[in-house]
Amino acid sequence: MNNPNEVNIKKFKTVISAIKKREFTTHDFIKKYGSKEFFEKDYVQLLWERREGNDNLGIFQRTHGKFGKFLLNHQEELGIQRIEGKFSSTDMFGTRQQVTKYKKL
Numbered sequence: 745m746n747n748p749n750e751v752n753i754k755k756f757k758t759v760i761s762a763i764k765k766r767e768f769t770t771h772d773f774i775k776k777y778g779s780k781e782f783f784e785k786d787y788v789q790l791l792w793e794r795r796e797g798n799d800n801l802g803i804f805q806r807t808h809g810k811f812g813k814f815l816l817n818h819q820e821e822l823g824i825q826r827i828e829g830k831f832s833s834t835d836m837f838g839t840r841q842q843v844t845k846y847k848k849l
Contacts, residue, residue: 752814753821755783760822760848767847769833770812777811778836808835812844823849 759777760768778787787807794806801809819825830842 749818753818755786756814756818756822758782760824763848767827767845769831769845770808770815770843771833771835771841773815773846774808774811775836804837815846816844819846825849 755777756773759773759782762782763772763776765772777783790807790810791803794810795803797806799806815822815824816826824846827845827847829845831845832840833843833845834840
């Protein structure tokens with residue numbers, strides 16, 4: 745059986761390589777990952793698994809936070825590097841937020 749991190753690394757690499765820009769935000773990544781061309785079913789499953797929590801976060805915040813942590817914690821394996829600072833980006837609901845940005849190596 746595959747190591748879950750190995751599966752995620754492969755999926756994340758697939759999405760990162762499909763992002764046309766050299767620099768991308770976590771929002772760019774999540775929008776691409778959750779699209780029907782990539783891993784829409786996985787994305788919906790992740791949302792469902794995080795529907796209940798003992799924090800004040802919503803399902804999307806909880807799930808998107810996991811994506812952000814995975815990107816941050818696996819930069820070397822993913823061939824990316826975090827760009828210092830926070831950057832303004834629009835999420836899938838049209839809300840502007842401060843997010844992390846990465847560059848492909």
